[in-house]
Amino acid sequence: METQFSRLSQHLYVHHGHVNTGILCDGDRALLIDPSGTTFQMTLGELGITKVDQILFTHHHRDSTTDFPISDGVRVGVPTEEASWFTEVETFWNDSQYRWHLYNYHPHNLMLADAIRVTDTYTEGAQIAWGSASLTVLETPGHTDGSVTYLIDVDGKRFAFTGDLIYDEGQLWELYSLQKGQQTSDYHGFLGARDELKQSLEKVRQASPAMLIPTHGAVMDNPDRAIDALLERLAYCYDKYVAISALRHYFPQLFAEFEGHPGHMPIREGKPPPEYLRHFGTTWLIISERDEAFVMDCGSPNVIKQIQQLQADGEISEVTQFWVTHYHDDHVNAIPEFQETFPCETIADSVVAAVITNPIGFRLPCISPAVTRVDRITRDGDSWQWNEFTMTAYHFPGQTYYHGGLLVEGRGVRMFFGGDSFTMAGIDDYCSGNRNLLGADVGYEKCLRLIQELKPTHIFNCHVDPAFDFTDAEIV
Ligand SMILES: [Zn+2]
Ligand SMILES: [Zn+2]
Numbered sequence: 001m002e003t004q005f006s007r008l009s010q011h012l013y014v015h016h017g018h019v020n021t022g023i024l025c026d027g028d029r030a031l032l033i034d035p036s037g038t039t040f041q042m043t044l045g046e047l048g049i050t051k052v053d054q055i056l057f058t059h060h061h062r063d064s065t066t067d068f069p070i071s072d073g074v075r076v077g078v079p080t081e082e083a084s085w086f087t088e089v090e091t092f093w094n095d096s097q098y099r100w101h102l103y104n105y106h107p108h109n110l111m112l113a114d115a116i117r118v119t120d121t122y123t124e125g126a127q128i129a130w131g132s133a134s135l136t137v138l139e140t141p142g143h144t145d146g147s148v149t150y151l152i153d154v155d156g157k158r159f160a161f162t163g164d165l166i167y168d169e170g171q172l173w174e175l176y177s178l179q180k181g182q183q184t185s186d187y188h189g190f191l192g193a194r195d196e197l198k199q200s201l202e203k204v205r206q207a208s209p210a211m212l213i214p215t216h217g218a219v220m221d222n223p224d225r226a227i228d229a230l231l232e233r234l235a236y237c238y239d240k241y242v243a244i245s246a247l248r249h250y251f252p253q254l255f256a257e258f259e260g261h262p263g264h265m266p267i268r269e270g271k272p273p274p275e276y277l278r279h280f281g282t283t284w285l286i287i288s289e290r291d292e293a294f295v296m297d298c299g300s301p302n303v304i305k306q307i308q309q310l311q312a313d314g315e316i317s318e319v320t321q322f323w324v325t326h327y328h329d330d331h332v333n334a335i336p337e338f339q340e341t342f343p344c345e346t347i348a349d350s351v352v353a354a355v356i357t358n359p360i361g362f363r364l365p366c367i368s369p370a371v372t373r374v375d376r377i378t379r380d381g382d383s384w385q386w387n388e389f390t391m392t393a394y395h396f397p398g399q400t401y402y403h404g405g406l407l408v409e410g411r412g413v414r415m416f417f418g419g420d421s422f423t424m425a426g427i428d429d430y431c432s433g434n435r436n437l438l439g440a441d442v443g444y445e446k447c448l449r450l451i452q453e454l455k456p457t458h459i460f461n462c463h464v465d466p467a468f469d470f471t472d473a474e475i476v
Helices: 040-046 194-206 223-243 252-258 301-312 335-341 350-356 443-454
Strands: 005-009 012-016 020-026 029-033 051-056 075-079 120-122 127-130 133-139 148-154 157-163 211-214 277-280 283-287 293-296 319-323 345-349 376-378 383-386 389-395 404-410 413-417 458-460
Touching: 005 157, 012 040, 020 040, 020 148, 020 211, 133 194, 148 194, 194 223, 211 223, 223 252, 277 301, 283 301, 293 301, 301 335, 345 350, 345 389, 350 376, 404 443, 413 443
Parallel strands: 029 051, 051 075, 075 120, 157 211, 293 319, 319 345, 345 376, 413 458
Antiparallel strands: 005 012, 012 020, 020 029, 127 133, 133 148, 148 157, 277 283, 283 293, 383 389, 389 404, 404 413
16 A cells, blocks of 8 residues: 655654544654544554554544544543534434524534544644644634634744645635525525635734645645635635525625626516416415416415415315425425325425435435425426416426426416526525535526526516516526
């Protein structure tokens, strides 16, 4: 097996396993930063290390903390702010607020599975003397709320172990951890931790290290260039996100500073829906010429009451079909009660059905524990007739991967029920945990191409009263 480590200075090495682990040596003993994985022992052997006497972790994610056996006498140091996420992990895993509904992700899924014993906790400016080196702790939140950077002064040079703050020049390890709400829940905060990340990177820059050693990624020997490139790309990426974000419709105050930016899609007004539609909560209801009802989604018992009222008023006879757009709790919470009240056929796309029939098998944003019975599973392009309308079902992986779209043609219109995927301001939410895949045939690109091909006269969002459409120019 080839050597898996590099030497940064006389006393400092980095092991390159599934993460980078810092090895500060003093004779045959070592201090380790973010040890994780099993390939590590060989490097220690090659370096002649027989005793690990101190371990430092930059943050609590299990990808950089697990599978390294920690013997009893070893000192283990972690950021004070994250200490309980090392020692009391069961409070996370046993708390139902971290299992169901899930609108907030701090701390998140990368929590340790098993607790790690901690002997030392560090806050900003803490000093650690070890061998011929001196270490300084910088609080550098961003990737997690309590992440720290360890500056090591050794052999006349300064090195910064930055955790997952940066991956390589201009690159990040992943975007999911930056999902964070400012004035709203984390769910609506795409790249919401970018300001914290930026301040942390500036703090690291101020400390003038010669090298940045990320937990995941490549050792960077030009910190200024690496940080500048990342900050520039983050700003660019966020601007592109805002340019077509549907959140501008829901929370205009969050985006005031971006108004009028070049290339940002103007928000057009919607148009009135046909008079045989009804909209309650997140539910759309179509009334046929024979007064039958086709219902989409049921997030709250209020919707059931309102449909019963329509029946009492003689506006509808009965509900004959029910379609579920996607798995989010505000669309499915009351489906079990709905199904008891209105015995009709429940139809959903196969990808949606997988989640709503078995929610315990998934861990996703806004997931509901409600279990839905699905009578008919559709595949992309399946069509059927419902009264005077032709219905065509699609897998529509927009707002989430687990999402369907329904084209309803009849009475001179082509209506597309896109769940929560679009508003007249653009694409919805962009919550990274929803699995919005990027690429030509997947995610929003697939959805937009379908809209372009189907040319609906009316697009509907479950949360928005007016109908809308997109021009070809807007889609491109
Ligand atoms: Zn991490
Ligand atoms: Zn939704």
